[in-house]
Amino acid sequence: MKKKKKELKNPWPTKDAMEQVYEMHLWGKNSTKFYSGIGSHDSKIIDPYIEIVSSFLNSFKNPLIVCDLGCGDFNVGKKLVQFTQKYIAVDIASNLINFNKNKFKNEKLEFHCLDIAVDDVPFGNCALIRQVLQHLSNVEVQNILHKLKMYKYVILTEHIPNGEFTPNKEIISGQGTRLKSQSGINVFTAPFNFKVKAQKEVLAIRLNNSEGLIVTSLLTIF
8 A cells, every 4th residue: 555645844834924914915905015014104103213223323434234134015124225334125925025126126225035033144233123023933033033143233123012911922923913912022031031232222112002012122232
């Protein structure tokens, strides 16, 4: 009797999930084909972030090489390219990256389709990782944090609940976050215990009471 060939498990479940998010408009829809949600388009959320990050980047005599790890539809990143030596925009969704490559053109700009939990991340001085970890499992978050050690600076943004909460509850990677279980990412507590030279909260945007806070921190790694 011929043995049935064993089926291999899908090695890219997160990639498939995120590509589906964009194909099915699970974060909403606007006039563009790909949409990263209100958190990448609401001026009350993105304008203060762009101001803070551009001010930081402009503080250097020699412009930095910036790696945007989870660039999404690039509505935010497109405002920051001018302040860099090179801007490397990365996302896991190949359909999104192909679209961005055709839409956004700049001699300083590169787009790469990578799974930053699995693949090597590009070289740079500063990493931007904006509302990315909140969608990922703890194993993937841990893998990414290990790779962030190669950057001197990391500007990390996370959406967390108001008030006290239990950090880092496990989730299945995808469109959702830990907010539904009154949790959020805190990279400095268990199971991550991420070590940095210095950290400073540079921006906190309070949403409606039930929607929590979007907090941005500047981390100096070495």
